Amino acid sequence: MQKVSQQQLIDKAVSLLADGTVSCVLGWTKGEFDYDITPALFTDEASLRQGFVWNDFCGANFSKYLVAKTRKCEGKILVFLKPCDTYSFNQLLTEHRFDREKVYAVGIPCEGMADIDKVKAICGDGISSIDCNGEKMAVQTIYEDAPVQVDASSVLAERCINCKSKKHVAYDELMGDEGDVIDSARFDEVAKLEAMTPDERFTFWQNELSRCIRCNACRDACPACTCEVCVFNNPKSGVENKSPANSFEEKMFHIIRAFHVAGRCTDCGECSRVCPQNIPLHLLNRKFIKDMNECYGEYQAGAEVGSRAPLVNYTTDDLEPGEVFNGRDSDA
Amino acid sequence: MQVKEFKPLIVAFCCNWCSYAGADLAGNNRLNYPAEVKIIRVPCSCRVNPMFILRAFQRGADGVILCGCHPGDCHYTSGNYYTRRRMAMLFSMLDFLGIERERTRVEWVSAAEGAKFSAVMTDFAATVKALGENKRLEDLRCKK
Numbered sequence: 001m002q003k004v005s006q007q008q009l010i011d012k013a014v015s016l017l018a019d020g021t022v023s024c025v026l027g028w029t030k031g032e033f034d035y036d037i038t039p040a041l042f043t044d045e046a047s048l049r050q051g052f053v054w055n056d057f058c059g060a061n062f063s064k065y066l067v068a069k070t071r072k073c074e075g076k077i078l079v080f081l082k083p084c085d086t087y088s089f090n091q092l093l094t095e096h097r098f099d100r101e102k103v104y105a106v107g108i109p110c111e112g113m114a115d116i117d118k119v120k121a122i123c124g125d126g127i128s129s130i131d132c133n134g135e136k137m138a139v140q141t142i143y144e145d146a147p148v149q150v151d152a153s154s155v156l157a158e159r160c161i162n163c164k165s166k167k168h169v170a171y172d173e174l175m176g177d178e179g180d181v182i183d184s185a186r187f188d189e190v191a192k193l194e195a196m197t198p199d200e201r202f203t204f205w206q207n208e209l210s211r212c213i214r215c216n217a218c219r220d221a222c223p224a225c226t227c228e229v230c231v232f233n234n235p236k237s238g239v240e241n242k243s244p245a246n247s248f249e250e251k252m253f254h255i256i257r258a259f260h261v262a263g264r265c266t267d268c269g270e271c272s273r274v275c276p277q278n279i280p281l282h283l284l285n286r287k288f289i290k291d292m293n294e295c296y297g298e299y300q301a302g303a304e305v306g307s308r309a310p311l312v313n314y315t316t317d318d319l320e321p322g323e324v325f326n327g328r329d330s331d332a
Numbered sequence: 333m334q335v336k337e338f339k340p341l342i343v344a345f346c347c348n349w350c351s352y353a354g355a356d357l358a359g360n361n362r363l364n365y366p367a368e369v370k371i372i373r374v375p376c377s378c379r380v381n382p383m384f385i386l387r388a389f390q391r392g393a394d395g396v397i398l399c400g401c402h403p404g405d406c407h408y409t410s411g412n413y414y415t416r417r418r419m420a421m422l423f424s425m426l427d428f429l430g431i432e433r434e435r436t437r438v439e440w441v442s443a444a445e446g447a448k449f450s451a452v453m454t455d456f457a458a459t460v461k462a463l464g465e466n467k468r469l470e471d472l473r474c475k476k
Contacts, residue, residue, distance in 0.1 A: 193428065202430025202468055231383070248471040252386045255425060259382050262421060284425070291424050296417070311421065314413035316404065321419040321438040325427065 001132060001152060003109045004175050006054040009080060012106065012175065013052065014045050016078050022104050023075030026065055028058040034130040035116045039065055041073075054080075055132035056114040056152060061270050063088035064223040070102040077103055082110040083179055084163070086170045087266035087302030088223035093170070094305050095264070097226050107171035109179060111152075112160030117278070119155050123148045159269025159282060162186035169303055186267065187290045190283055209250040211277040214243045218271035218281050224261035224301075231256070258284035263292060263309030266302040295319055340394035340460040342369045344453065345384065347377045349407040350442045351399030357446030365453035369397075376400070377438075378411035382422045385436065389469040395435045395460035399449070402440040412440070431468045434459050 013025045029040035029051045037057045042048045062079050066089075069077055081089055086107060093100055114137070120127070123139045131138040131147070137155070138147040164186055166179035193201055219225045219232065231237060232253065244250040258265075258281075267289060271281040292299060296310040296318070319326075346352040352373050358365060374380055377400025388396045398419060400412045419438050427433045439452045 198427070198430045198432065200430070201428065205429045246472055248390050248469060251429060251469065252383075252390070255386065255422075255429070256383055258425065259422060284428075287425060287428050288421060291421055295420060311414075311417055314410065314417055316413070318413065318416050319420065321416060321423050324420045324424045325433055 001135065002054065002056065002111050004054070005133075006052065008175065009054050009108065010048055010052050013042070013048055013078055016104065017043075017045060017048075021076060022078040024069075024073050025052075025078045026062050026069060027080060028053045028060065033127065035114075035119070035127065041069065054108075055130075056111075056137065057116065057130070057132070059113040059157065059270075059273050061085045061088055061221070061223050061268050063092055064221070064226060066098045066103055067092065067226050070098040073102070075102075078106065079103055080106050080108050081168070081171065082108060083166045083168050084110070084159075084266070084268045085223075086168045087165070087300070088268055089170045089302070090305050091264055091266055091302035092223065092226065094302070094307065095226070105171045105173075107168035107174040107176075107178075109176040110160075110166065112156045112163060114152060114155045115157040118157075119150060122150055122155070157269070157273065158280075159267075159272065162188075164267060164300075170305075187286060189280075190286050190290050193283065193287075205251075206247065208279050209254055210247060211279055212244055212250045212253070213277060214249075214253065215276060217274040217276065219257060221270045221274040222261060222265075223268060223270065224264040224266070225257075231260070254281065254284060257281075258288060261285065262288040263299070263311040264301050265289065266300070291324065295324060338461065338464060340368050340457060340465075341392055342366070342395045342397065342453075342457055342460060343388040343393040344369050344371045345374050345377070345380050345396070345398045346371050346441075347379075347400040347407075347412075348373055348375050350401035350405065350440075351377075351449065353443035354399070354441040354445050354449040357443065358450045359446075361446050363446055363450040365450045366457040368457055369453045376406065376408050376411040377415040378408075378418070380415065380419075382418070385422065386469065389435075389466055390471040391474050392466075392470070394463070394466040395437075395456060397437045397439060397452070397456050399439050399441045399452075402442055405442065426469075432463055434463055435466065435469075 016022050025042040027042055028037045030053050031038045035057045037053055039060050063085050123141055126142040127139055128142050129140045136149040137152050139150055140147040162184045163182055164184045165181040167181050168178055265285045269282050275281055292310045299310055377398055380398055385396050403412055406412045423436050437456055441449045
C-alpha cells in the first residue's frame, strides 16, 4: 500500500487543473488488467476521477514522457514523480531535454512497486483483479472464490528491494516527506558476477542475452535514451530493429545500449522492468556505475542539475585502461 | 594431415598525429612488426567509438589495439583523456561479459617511438595468438 492515496492525488490534480496552474496531467491509468498500468494524459476533472490510478503497479518513470509532452501541450503539465523518477528528471534537465517552466512537478512518496511476476508466482495465472488499498494486496483469480491475500513486501520488484534513495531531488510541491538516500546493497549482484570466472560470466550472459528479442523496450523506456535518432535505427548499421540474428548482435546491442547511457543512467531500473524476457539489464548499467564510482569517485547521475558525468570529464592522472583490472582476479 | 597455423587478425586504430607517424617511423627504420596487424588511421584516438571495436571483432578481428598520443600530448589537447576513461569502462564491461581481457588493449605511442610501436605490436600479436581465435565475439555470418 502506498502512503499517499489515489484519492489524494486525484484531488490534488483536480484542484491544480481548476485554478489554472496546469493545463494537463500526466498520470497512470488502468490497462487491460489491474496490473498493467499505463501512462495517460488527462485534461479534465471527469476523466481524472474516472481513469486516474495510483497503486503498487505504477512503475512507469514519467520523466522521459515530459520530453515529448512538453512540446505538444499548451501550458504547464502536472507530473507526479516518485523519488527515483526525480533523478531522471534532473538528468534530463541537465541535458536540456525539456523546458522546466512547462512542468509542475509534485513529489510523491513511494513504498516500492510490485513485480507482477512475483505475484503470479504466489497466486498463479488468471488474475482478474488486484486491490492494493488494504494492508495486504488482495489478488482475485478466476479459479478461486475468495481473493488471495499477498504481503506487498514479499512481491517488491528487484529494483525496489535495492532502492537507492527515497529522497526527492526535484519538485515544485511535495506530498509527504522529502525522504532520505538509502545505503542500499544494489551492487551486490554485480560483485557476485565479478567474483565468477570469465567462463562462468560468459555462460551467464550468453544465457541471459540469448533470450533478447530486440523489441527495444529497454531503450524506449529508458529515461536516459532520449536521442531523436537512435544509432540502432540506422538501416545501414546492420543492427536496426529486428530480432538478433546471432549471439554477436545481442551482445553488441546490450553493450552499446549500456555504454550510451553510462554516466547518465540514474539506475531507475526501468530497463529491467519493461523487459518482456526478464533479462537483468540493470546489472549492465550498475556495472558501469560501480566501475565509475570506483575509478573516478562517487557519482550519482541526476542528484543535482548541471553535474558533469565521469565520461564527459577527465583528470590528467586517471588510471590506464589496462589498470582497471588491477586487484581483480585474473583468468589464470 | 597438416594443421594450419593460426594467424590472428589484429586491428590497430592509430591516431594520425602520433601512433600512425610512429608506425611510419618503424617502417623507415626497417623495424619489423607482424604482418597480421592491420592499421586503421583515425584523426584522434577519441574518434574511436566503442562500436568500432565491437564491429572489428564482428568482422573477424581476433584482437583490437588502440594507439594514441601520450596523455598530455594530444593534438586536440584532451582527446586521449576521454579515450582513456571510455576504453577503461568498455574493457571492464567486456571482461564483465566474460570476453578475454587480453584481446583489447590501449597503448600510447608517440611519433618518435618507432621502436615502441614495433615492440608493442609484436607483443600484442603474440598475446592474441596464444589466446587463439576470437570465439566469444564472433559473427558467424561474417566468417568466410
